[in-house]
Amino acid sequence: MNKFADYKTVDVLVVGAGVAGLTAAAAAKSLCPDKSVCVIDKASGPGRHNLSGGTFDPSSLYEFLNLAFPNWQDNEKISKFLSRRVVNEQFFMLSSKSRAFRITPHLKLAKALKLSAGKMLSEGETIISVSKLVRVVEAMAVEKGVEIYYNFPADFVDFDHKTARAKGVRLADKGLDEGGIKQMNYTPGELINAENVILAEGADGYVTEQFIAHSELERNQPQIYSLGVKEVIEVSPEQYKAIGSSNVLRFAGYPLWKPFSSPSIFGGGALYPLGSRRIAVVLISALDWKYKDYSPYEAFCLFKKHPKVARYIDGGRVLEAGAKLIPEGGFHSIPRDKVRSTYAGTSNVLLTGDCAGFVNMHRMRGLSNAVLTGLQAGKAVSMKEKNGGSLAKNYSNMLEFSGLIDQMKRAAKFRQIISKFGVTLGLGLGNIDFMLPLFNIRQDNKREMTESYPFSGKGLFDQADFVKHTGVQHRENQQPHLVIKDVDICKWECARKYDCPCLKFCPGQVYEKMQEHVGPVNTSNCLHCKTCQRKCPYSNIEWTVPEAGGPMYTDM
Ligand SMILES: Cc1cc2nc3c(=O)[nH]c(=O)nc-3n(C[C@H](O)[C@H](O)[C@H](O)COP(=O)(O)OP(=O)(O)OC[C@H]3O[C@@H](n4cnc5c(N)ncnc54)[C@H](O)[C@@H]3O)c2cc1C
Ligand code: SF4
Ligand code: SF4
Structure with missing residues (x-):
């Protein structure tokens, strides 16, 4: 029954x-x-x-x-599930595609001074999936x-x-x-x-x-988002030992942000152990980026290739992958x-x-x-x-x-300050956010996407392989759950002004251009992250709930 x-x-x-x-x-x-x-x-x-x-x-x-x-x-x-605590947490600033320096002492000092930056530390918290x-x-x-x-x-x-x-x-x-x-x-x-x-x-x-x-x-203010791209990778015993079973590594800087230069995308990366030689790798990019050709997936690939990150995961076997939004507007949203x-x-x-x-x-x-x-x-x-x-x-x-x-x-006010002043100045001012007024923020897709992202992560890894590891599936001939409201906008406005950013930013590679027309060709790859709905510059994509399907995460 x-x-x-x-x-x-x-x-x-x-x-x-x-x-x-x-x-x-x-x-x-x-x-x-x-x-x-x-x-x-x-x-x-x-x-x-x-x-x-x-x-x-x-x-x-x-x-x-x-x-x-x-x-x-x-x-x-x-009790066992809750027993794995963060014993050692290290923060690194990735200052270029090959260089890095430790910023943990700066954050510990910020914590002692009760500044906002110090609140990011997670020592003593539980490591979970x-x-x-x-x-x-x-x-x-x-x-x-x-x-x-x-x-x-x-x-x-x-x-x-x-x-x-x-x-x-x-x-x-x-x-x-x-x-x-x-x-x-x-x-x-x-x-x-x-x-x-x-x-x-x-x-x-x-x-x-x-x-x-x-x-x-x-x-009071629109909701704004970040997109997290994540993989769980099985690594060698030596690599797993090197990270340690209770250590978390966090990263700022490359490939998202370079102080006083380009790019300037709020976010960061992390590596943490999940037991049984599995390491989770995640890179989070705030959706208010201003680059028309930015791909969160390709940025994730660049992050994985940074020597400070690669030493723990290079040669490992990807077990699972996925992507999801985080709402970041805070109290006023x-x-x-x-x-x-x-x-x-x-x-x-x-x-x-x-x-x-x-x-x-x-x-x-x-x-x-x-x-x-x-x-x-x-x-x-x-x-x-x-x-x-x-x-x-x-x-x-x-x-x-x-x-x-x-x-x-x-x-x-913290996230609003970063949105208003950019990452470098915003992170500094964010420490005294209680002294500043509230700044108005715009929806992520209202940020003018006029610039080009300075790095390319194309071809470093296979995005189709990433999608395969999400386990995503939908019944092929079901009613489409992604609809382009006006195809002429894609063809006559977006293509000319922005080069159709959905072709780049969708982590599921759902959108394709066929004979001048852009559309959600591979709907069955949709990870339900809704980035397209929030980042299309013309609000031209409508995501509706499908009858069934989606990713099949098991340890994310
Ligand atoms: C990359 C990333 C990293 C993060 N890191 C951290 C961290 O380190 N620490 C931390 O504390 N937080 C972190 N967060 C935030 C944290 O994961 C979320 O705040 C939390 O998981 C939200 O839980 P929820 O139950 O509200 O939503 P969800 O976990 O998203 O659950 C929502 C559920 O609703 C279902 N659903 C949605 N729509 C429908 C519908 N129409 N009909 C039926 N079912 C529906 C979905 O299938 C899903 O199961 C992170 C988030 C991301 C994406
Ligand atoms: S769906 Fe949106 S982002 Fe994609 S081409 Fe059309 S208008 Fe541009
Ligand atoms: S189609 Fe939209 S919701 Fe689906 S994976 Fe791509 S960006 Fe995410």
Whole structure:
């Protein structure tokens, strides 16, 4: 029997089985065991669409575990999972394609002086893979009695404007062909009725953004993003020993940024060990780059070839690859209902984790806050059940009581300063951000892309191989989930002015030019990162949720 048949009406519906959504579901079910709690996710299994860096401040997870699993310390699996701490963290400035120097002492000094730069240090945090973290929290949610459904893409929140309440969430249709014609297996997207809706879709959520556009929610400033490109590489025993099983290496500079020169892209790289001779390599590039020919994937290749990085991974075997966005706008980009004075929610709909934008830009961390927002969402459901009141108001109060809103406010100007002044001056001024006014930022695609990126990473590695290692797949003849709104803009405006940047920036090599026409030719390669939707200079690409498919991450 299809379990879902019993779940067309639920008390709590969570969209997204990442750490935020699963924590919310498990917390709600722990506090209200009689309520039905259901999570839906577009991925084919736990952790398949989740990708992160490797260091995690587990304080909010402890808070969640103490609430939902008071005896968690007796659980060997959880204790073991959380036991790998960052013992030694080293920061390097890559000053050119072959030179580097250590900047760890500078950051330690910054930490002692309580400057923003010092907050990036992660010594004492836990080294994790988010796919594994998701699987651990998923198992706990299931143990509590939460129902979780994969291959269930949500299409939109069905919001009744008369009653000012969400009825529930409508699923995406399945079984349409390329032309939108119903196939034999066609299933119309059903409505899951829900008393409480918790959105936990991650960065640039498809349902979330539509909901914000059609509800009372608004942002003070637009959301801006970075794209992280990542691989997990199996290296030789000597290379693994050289990095050390508890050491994290972080990098600034090449190939993203050169002080007082070009390029100037905010971001950085990292290497960290995952056990069993596996090293994770990641390079994060802020999407407000000004280079029309910039490719985050090629920059990642240049980074991998820098001698300071290559010595740990050269000759290794790539096991997995992927790419994902990070929301970086911070406090002023968190949607809020100004009429009802609530953060990240309105009426019976809450926004948690990355889809609400709870990434702390001083620390450049989002995992801990994703767990914290999930926990507060679960508590808000319980408070509403016990004392009544508005779900969104309860949640907003809990976010304030937990200290999260203050934490986000303290880091509220940092990323804006970098966007305004560029990386070199911005990083310096960012240390005294509390003394500076708030600068307005533009959407990433409103940054004029007039310059050319000074390096080329073409041909260093095979991008098709990178895509293969993401495990991505979609049913070939399904309705396209990427749509170019006006092909003439591509041909007559973008090609002439910018040389069609989507051909370069898409990490999945989805876009191709065929006889003067640019289009999402290889839709089945789409990694769901949504860079194209956010960086196309004409906002000419629409990403919609596909009926199924996407990457198949296992250890990202
Ligand atoms: C490259 C990179 C490095 C990072 N490094 C760090 C770090 O070192 N430390 C740190 O603390 N944070 C880091 N972060 C941030 C951190 O990973 C995120 O803040 C965190 O994972 C967000 O969790 P989430 O549950 O909100 O979203 P996600 O993990 O993105 O989960 C969202 C889930 O929703 C599902 N979903 C989306 N849309 C739909 C839909 N329409 N229907 C159904 N399901 C849907 C997705 O499949 C996914 O499973 C990094 C992020 C990236 C990308
Ligand atoms: S889709 Fe956007 S980036 Fe690509 S060619 Fe068209 S307008 Fe340019
Ligand atoms: S098509 Fe868009 S969402 Fe898909 S991988 Fe390329 S940039 Fe990312």
